Amino acid sequence: MFGRPIKKASPRKRKSLTLKHGPSSKRLSNVGILATPSSKTVAPGSSNIKVLLRVRPSNKKELDDNRWRDVVEVVDKDLVIFDPKEEEDFFFHHGKKQTFRDINKKQPKNLQFNFDRVFGPEEATSDVYQQSIQGLIGNLMNGYNCSVFAYGATGAGKTFTMLGSPDHPGVTPLLMKELYDTLQLENADVDVACSYLEIYNEHVHDLLVESSQPKPLQLREDGASVMVSDLSWHRPASAEDLMSILQAGNLRRTQHPTDANKESSRSHAVFQVLVKMKKRCEGAARSGQVRCAKLSMIDLAGSERAAATTNNKSRFTEGANINKSLLALGNCINALADGLKHVPFRNSKLTRLLKGSLGGNCQTVMIANVSPSNAVYEDTYNTLKYATRAKKIKNRVKKNLISVDITAAETAKELDSARNEIADLQAKVAALQKENLALKRAAEEHICVSVAAVEPPLPLPEPSPVQETPLPTPEASPKALTPQVQEKRNNLEILETLKALRELCKRYEAAAGAKYFLVAELEKLNYNYEVKKLKLQRINELCKDATQIKVTSLEIKTQAQRQNLEEKLFHASTEEEESLAAVKRAIESLQQFDTTIFSFANIMLGPYCESKVKELQFGPCQKLSNQKNVEIETVQNAFLRSSAVLQKCYFALKGLCCVSPEVQAQYEDLLSFVRQSGNVTFKAEEDVPDGKKSDEEFDHLMDEFEQELMARPLDQTFEAAAPPSSESMDATFCIETKKAPKRQPMEAPFRVKPYSGALNTGRI
Numbered sequence: 062m063f064g065r066p067i068k069k070a071s072p073r074k075r076k077s078l079t080l081k082h083g084p085s086s087k088r089l090s091n092v093g094i095l096a097t098p099s100s101k102t103v104a105p106g107s108s109n110i111k112v113l114l115r116v117r118p119s120n121k122k123e124l125d126d127n128r129w130r131d132v133v134e135v136v137d138k139d140l141v142i143f144d145p146k147e148e149e150d151f152f153f154h155h156g157k158k159q160t161f162r163d164i165n166k167k168q169p170k171n172l173q174f175n176f177d178r179v180f181g182p183e184e185a186t187s188d189v190y191q192q193s194i195q196g197l198i199g200n201l202m203n204g205y206n207c208s209v210f211a212y213g214a215t216g217a218g219k220t221f222t223m224l225g226s227p228d229h230p231g232v233t234p235l236l237m238k239e240l241y242d243t244l245q246l247e248n249a250d251v252d253v254a255c256s257y258l259e260i261y262n263e264h265v266h267d268l269l270v271e272s273s274q275p276k277p278l279q280l281r282e283d284g285a286s287v288m289v290s291d292l293s294w295h296r297p298a299s300a301e302d303l304m305s306i307l308q309a310g311n312l313r314r315t316q317h318p319t320d321a322n323k324e325s326s327r328s329h330a331v332f333q334v335l336v337k338m339k340k341r342c343e344g345a346a347r348s349g350q351v352r353c354a355k356l357s358m359i360d361l362a363g364s365e366r367a368a369a370t371t372n373n374k375s376r377f378t379e380g381a382n383i384n385k386s387l388l389a390l391g392n393c394i395n396a397l398a399d400g401l402k403h404v405p406f407r408n409s410k411l412t413r414l415l416k417g418s419l420g421g422n423c424q425t426v427m428i429a430n431v432s433p434s435n436a437v438y439e440d441t442y443n444t445l446k447y448a449t450r451a452k453k454i455k456n457r458v459k460k461n462l463i464s465v466d467i468t469a470a471e472t473a474k475e476l477d478s479a480r481n482e483i484a485d486l487q488a489k490v491a492a493l494q495k496e497n498l499a500l501k502r503a504a505e506e507h508i509c510v511s512v513a514a515v516e517p518p519l520p521l522p523e524p525s526p527v528q529e530t531p532l533p534t535p536e537a538s539p540k541a542l543t544p545q546v547q548e549k550r551n552n553l554e555i556l557e558t559l560k561a562l563r564e565l566c567k568r569y570e571a572a573a574g575a576k577y578f579l580v581a582e583l584e585k586l587n588y589n590y591e592v593k594k595l596k597l598q599r600i601n602e603l604c605k606d607a608t609q610i611k612v613t614s615l616e617i618k619t620q621a622q623r624q625n626l627e628e629k630l631f632h633a634s635t636e637e638e639e640s641l642a643a644v645k646r647a648i649e650s651l652q653q654f655d656t657t658i659f660s661f662a663n664i665m666l667g668p669y670c671e672s673k674v675k676e677l678q679f680g681p682c683q684k685l686s687n688q689k690n691v692e693i694e695t696v697q698n699a700f701l702r703s704s705a706v707l708q709k710c711y712f713a714l715k716g717l718c719c720v721s722p723e724v725q726a727q728y729e730d731l732l733s734f735v736r737q738s739g740n741v742t743f744k745a746e747e748d749v750p751d752g753k754k755s756d757e758e759f760d761h762l763m764d765e766f767e768q769e770l771m772a773r774p775l776d777q778t779f780e781a782a783a784p785p786s787s788e789s790m791d792a793t794f795c796i797e798t799k800k801a802p803k804r805q806p807m808e809a810p811f812r813v814k815p816y817s818g819a820l821n822t823g824r825i
């Protein structure tokens with residue numbers, strides 16, 4: 062499946078290879094423990110995390126699909142180029158070199174990344190081990206804590222590098238084997254213990270305990286380090302034993318297929334080995350240094366984009382938890398790289414567990430795994446960026462030594478004093494037993510004396526010297542409370558207090574466990590809240606967009622309608638202006654004719670033109686006024702009629718002498734009011750010329766005028782005809798009012814001026 066031969070280096074690559082070789086080998090010599098396996102010790106102090114990059118070979122899927130290309134180019138042993146520039150095709154135009162450029166294509170990033178060591182696709186795990194990991198054995202033997210962790214996207218080769226397979230063992234089995242080989246050569250008493258756990262969905266599980274429903278374990282802070290309570294520790298007798306333990310743990314690890322990896326590990330796995338080593342005696346004196354070191358091999362779960370997860374909810378939660386913990390790890394890496402005081406280790410279980418390995422007392426190696434294919438372009442880019450940041454992290458390393466240097470004389474002295482102490486204690490025990498016996502006898506004698514009068518004394522059984530007797534209470538036998546008894550009582554009290562203390566500890570552990578569980582729940586809740594908030598914000602944004610789109614489309618529609626109406630209005634205005642101009646022109650042309658004819662036309666047509674103008678100007682107002690007048694007249698008619706009826710009623714009552722002074726006063730009051738109002742009469746209907754009638758009459762007059770004109774001889778002039786009297790005009794158009802003091806005269810627009818004798822063109 063794998064093993065595509067590495068592409069032949071292009072001329073450009075070869076050039077950079079030769080160029081880079083010198084400085085890089087220099088840099089490699091500075092890498093220290095990682096560069097040379099022989100350098101087995103490190104100086105205490107601060108040391109940077111060593112970061113290796115491993116590029117796995119392309120797999121069959123990537124090779125078969127011609128959509129994918131390689132985006133990681135291993136240039137040298139410590140240098141890679143991400144998204145390198147491709148060879149450009151060129152041509153010459155007017156003697157100048159030109160390149161073909163596809164403007165639709167994204168420009169390559171062409172970024173260089175430096176690491177302590179870069180392993181290309183052709184390099185085996187054994188190369189990684191020999192060149193970068195093997196050196197950790199020496200550090201472990203010298204009492205330094207060591208950590209190796211693999212980081213990268215899903216399917217990038219983390220598990221392959223860390224655990225491998227029987228054919229291609231990973232760095233963990235290689236390291237374990239070598240550790241045992243080295244320990245065997247040491248002249249020392251060695252104690253090796255191991256544990257294996259996984260963090261799955263933010264729960265810690267022991268991988269070395271068989272259980273159908275594994276109980277999540279709690280993390281406990283222990284000063285600078287973090288402990289896992291109830292985690293099982295196993296003492297492997299040999300390297301093989303240790304390998305079988307590791308194998309058993311691997312089988313229990315949570316795995317599910319992902320897009321990129323059919324056997325993807327969906328949990329972070331932490332394999333820890335504790336090595337305690339005490340040098341054996343050499344001669345009279347012995348070196349009593351006990352070296353303790355912890356080795357942590359961490360295989361992180363691979364990050365995966367949410368889009369790549371299927372619709373499966375549990376897979377989604379799994380992916381979200383993995384990404385959350387990797388994000389927390391990234392934040393810790395950033396904080397440590399920036400040298401910040403506060404590092405957010407508490408944000409996830411993974412970072413809490415890695416606290417000792419990142420920025421603590423530990424030699425740490427990070428193996429960043431990447432795939433060469435651009436199918437996981439973003440993941441690879443992120444891994445390279447994180448790995449580069451991690452290079453800046455400084456750990457403070459120190460040996461874990463417990464000094465137990467004692468000379469032989471001192472040991473002999475210690476032994477003598479211990480023997481003396483034992484003898485003292487034995488003597489004390491004998492004395493106490495004697496005393497107990499005496500007390501018991503005394504008590505029995507006391508009982509015998511008191512019952513002697515009733516019963517004959519029974520022979521007492523011989524007391525056993527070792528038999529425990531209950532202590533007499535102070536009330537029963539105050540004299541018997543010797544210092545020894547008091548001491549025993551004190552011891553019992555201490556025992557009781559210790560028991561109570563143990564209960565309290567248990568209660569404390571339960572409470573702390575519950576607290577950590579709640580903290581985890583709270584973190585989960587916060588995370589879910591953040592995710593939901595983001596979703597809602599996104600929905601809100603989308604809604605805003607939709608509203609904006611609606612408003613915009615409404616604006617566009619209204620704008621179109623407005624434009625349409627404005628165009629129509631413009632045309633209408635233009636037409637109006639044009640027709641007005643035409644009317645003016647016609648009147649001007651009329652004025653050019655013979656004045657006599659003009660005056661005749663003026664006399665004949667003037668009133669009609671005038672009325673036409675009025676109709677145009679005041680037609681609607683006139684109609685409204687007429688309507689009001691009709692209403693007023695109706696009210697007045699009703700008033701007059703009811704007055705007549707009222708009068709008749711009054712007289713009838715008077716004839717019957719039934720008019721009370723009050724009715725009389727009301728009648729007179731009404732009478733005076735009617736007299737004051739006067740006799741108001743209205744014309745039945747205004748004679749408002751409607752346009753049609755006016756036009757017909759106008760046409761008729763025009764015909765008459767034409768006939769007159771045709772009949773007359775040319776030299777004969779017209780006699781000026783008298784204009785219609787202003788009275789008659791007024792009578793036609795005005796409301797007739799007689800003694801109507803309370804009625805207001807009509808407003809100007811309701812009055813039509815009588816004919817003035819000439820066409821008033823200015824009023825049009």
Ligand SMILES: Nc1ncnc2c1ncn2[C@@H]1O[C@H](COP(=O)(O)OP(=O)(O)OP(=O)(O)O)[C@@H](O)[C@H]1O
Binds near residue numbers: 218219361363364430
């Ligand atoms: N250097 C390599 N040489 C050959 N095969 C490799 C190499 N690295 C990885 N592989 C293969 O690639 C596949 C995925 O590798 P692996 O399971 O180690 O990925 P991973 O990073 O652990 O993924 P996940 O995070 O999903 O568990 C496996 O089939 C493995 O055999």
